[in-house]
Amino acid sequence: MTTFAKPDVRPANSNFSSGPCTKRPGWTLEALADAPLGRSHRAKIGKARLERAIELTRDVLRVPADWRIGIVPASDTGAVEMALWSLLGERGVDMVAWESFGSGWVTDVVKQLKLADARKIEAGYGELPDLDQIDFSRDVVFTWNGTTSGVRVPNADFIPADREGLTICDATSAAFAQPLDFSKLDVVTFSWQKVLGGEAAHGMLILSPRAVERLESYTPAWPLPKIFRLTKGGKLIEGIFKGETINTPSMLCVEDYIDALEWAVSVGGLDGLVQRADANFAVIDAFVAKSPWLGHLAVEPSTRSNTSVCLSIVDPDIVALDKEAQAAFAKSMVSLLDKEGVAYDIGHYRDAPPGLRIWAGATVETTDLERLMPWLDWAFTTQKAALKAAA
């Protein structure tokens, strides 16, 4: 088998997974030493940490003062499903999806909630649907950054300020890397394990005053388990948005989230985080531009994610293979890079077109991506030669 010279340098940190994402630079378990472990989360000390997590979230994400911020169970999925089950059904809904996670919310609404008046506005991997088709007199559910296709909405200009319906936005791989215009968003959800490299299992649910008004004026026709209940006797349970979580959170994870938020402040807050992700994306983008074998899955440049960067192998010999063989080729590159210890978890998502997916969120160091790029060339050349030799 032909061997090719390996690049001289390796990334200092080879964690490029799209979730859980790499911890912030310099993170060690020591950072969590002050966590109030073994104490009740309802004790003063625990409650104060939960409140601190909410306060810092508001500061860093610039959430308006009258938007509620709650820590809820079951990660981003928990937060989204809580919103869908609690808010939808009052009017028709437009479900907007362009990759796997968005499609999952469509399935929830159409097959589980079985809403009679649900319209699907969809596009395939790499594209955004026609956003002009959305009717904002209805409720609208969409994913800001499609993690499995690397396609995001460029901004919130497509959402009218004077809409009648609610906008419910899964922002889990966008929050802290892409500015979110809260005035256009009634529900925003995310989990800690993405752009801030926090821990999974806890979700964030941010509600606009209009979303609260809906919760207090509308009761869904279906039963809600305790884990989803945001109201009591027709009134919002305000405690949820002051750190009185519905059930027991992990105070270790809360401490880790606070640590990540404090790091976020130290790198310049939201602007600093966005700049870090943009600089990371720029490294990959420049490499794609000079690599004839590699392309972006996201067709339109303004929709290309600066977090979950999805790449296609566009070499004509690889494109000529059937889908299964293309996926096997991409996987062989991913395994080789993993074996070399230079990149972990950069395979495409299981339902997405074959290729690579490299996380470029704020916790990734730009120098590590710069060091990774020559390894992609090396892995491609090595595996292509192996393919030719096997033919």
Ligand SMILES: Cc1ncc(COP(=O)(O)O)c(C=O)c1O
């Ligand atoms: C867009 C999107 N939505 C939802 C999820 C599910 O998140 P979690 O596992 O935190 O519930 C993910 C995870 O990758 C995601 O990228």
